[in-house]
Amino acid sequence: MRFSIQNLLSLREGQSHAQVYANTLDECKLAEELGFHAVWLAEHHFSVYGIAPSLPVLAAAVARETRRVCIGTAVVIAPFAHPVRIAEEWAMVDIFSNGRLEFGLGRGYQPAEFRGLSISMEKTRERFDESLELIRRAWTQERCTFEGEFYQVRDLRVLPKPVQKPHPPLWTAAVSPDTYTLAGKRGLKILTSPAFTPFDILRKNYDAYRQAWREAQYRAFYYRPYGPFAGRGSFGRPFLGWPYGPSSYPFGDPFLEETRLADFCMRAKGYELVPVEKDPAQKPPA
Numbered sequence: 001m002r003f004s005i006q007n008l009l010s011l012r013e014g015q016s017h018a019q020v021y022a023n024t025l026d027e028c029k030l031a032e033e034l035g036f037h038a039v040w041l042a043e044h045h046f047s048v049y050g051i052a053p054s055l056p057v058l059a060a061a062v063a064r065e066t067r068r069v070c071i072g073t074a075v076v077i078a079p080f081a082h083p084v085r086i087a088e089e090w091a092m093v094d095i096f097s098n099g100r101l102e103f104g105l106g107r108g109y110q111p112a113e114f115r116g117l118s119i120s121m122e123k124t125r126e127r128f129d130e131s132l133e134l135i136r137r138a139w140t141q142e143r144c145t146f147e148g149e150f151y152q153v154r155d156l157r158v159l160p161k162p163v164q165k166p167h168p169p170l171w172t173a174a175v176s177p178d179t180y181t182l183a184g185k186r187g188l189k190i191l192t193s194p195a196f197t198p199f200d201i202l203r204k205n206y207d208a209y210r211q212a213w214r215e216a217q218y219r220a221f222y223y224r225p226y227g228p229f230a231g232r233g234s235f236g237r238p239f240l241g242w243p244y245g246p247s248s249y250p251f252g253d254p255f256l257e258e259t260r261l262a263d264f265c266m267r268a269k270g271y272e273l274v275p276v277e278k279d280p281a282q283k284p285p286a
Contacts, residue, residue: 063097075106087138094162104171184212
C-alpha cells in the first residue's frame with residue numbers, strides 16, 4: 001500500500017495567498033522526507049476552496065523543491081485549456097521532475113468555475129474524450145493529426161516530449177458510475193473519494209471498473225521458448241500489452257515500435273511472444 005497527500009490549497013481566514021503557497025511547498029517537502037509516495041495537486045478557480053488556478057506552475061515549483069516524491073494532478077480540468085497546450089506544459093513538468101509526473105485529467109464539476117471562464121458545461125465528457133486522445137497523440141507521436149468536434153490539428157509537431165515513455169501514468173477523476181466503466185475500458189487509473197460517494201456505491205463502482213478493465217482490448221502476453229530452445233521454461237510472468245496492429249488499440253498504437261524491438265531482442269535469445277487470449281486473474285491498476 002502506498003500513501004500520498006492531496007493539496008487543495010484552501011485559503012483560510014488570516015492567511016495570505018503567499019502563505020498558502022509557501023505552506024504547500026513545505027508540506028510537499030515534508031511528505032518526501034516522511035516517505036510518502038506522491039503529492040497530489042488540485043486545480044480550482046474563483047474560490048477560497050482552492051487557489052491553484054495554474055497547476056503546471058505549482059507542479060514545477062514542487063519539482064524544484066523535491067527529488068523523489070511523485071507529483072500528481074487531481075485533476076487538470078480538460079475543458080479549461082487546449083489539449084495541445086496541456087500536453088506541452090505537462091511534458092515540461094515531467095522533464096523538470098525527471099519523470100515523476102502522475103497525470104490526472106478530469107471534466108470539471110463546479111458551475112461557478114465554468115461560468116467564470118465563460119465555458120459551457122454541456123458536452124464536457126465529449127471534450128474530455130477529445131482532450132485525452134489528443135494529449136496521448138501529442139506525447140507519443142512525432143507529428144500528430146486530430147479531427148474532432150472541438151479540437152482539430154493537422155501534422156503538428158508538439159514539443160517537448162515527456163521523460164516517461166510512452167507517456168506519464170494516466171488518471172481520471174470518477175464520481176458517476178459510467179465514468180468508472182469508461183476509465184476501465186481506456187486503461188485509466190481512478191481518482192475518487194468517499195467524501196463524494198458512499199462506500200456501498202463506491203464498491204459497486206469499483207467492481208464495474210475492474211470488470212470493464214478485464215473486458216477491454218488489453219491482453220496478456222508471455223515469452224515462450226521455440227525451435228531448438230523449446231526445452232526451456234517460459235520467460236517471466238504474463239504482462240499486459242496490445243496485439244500488433246494500430247487497429248487493435250483504441251487510440252492508435254504508440255507502443256508498436258517499442259514492442260517490435262523488444263520482440264526482436266527476445267527472438268534473438270530463442271523466445272517468441274505469445275498472447276494469452278483471456279486472463280481473468282489479471283488485476284486492473286491500483
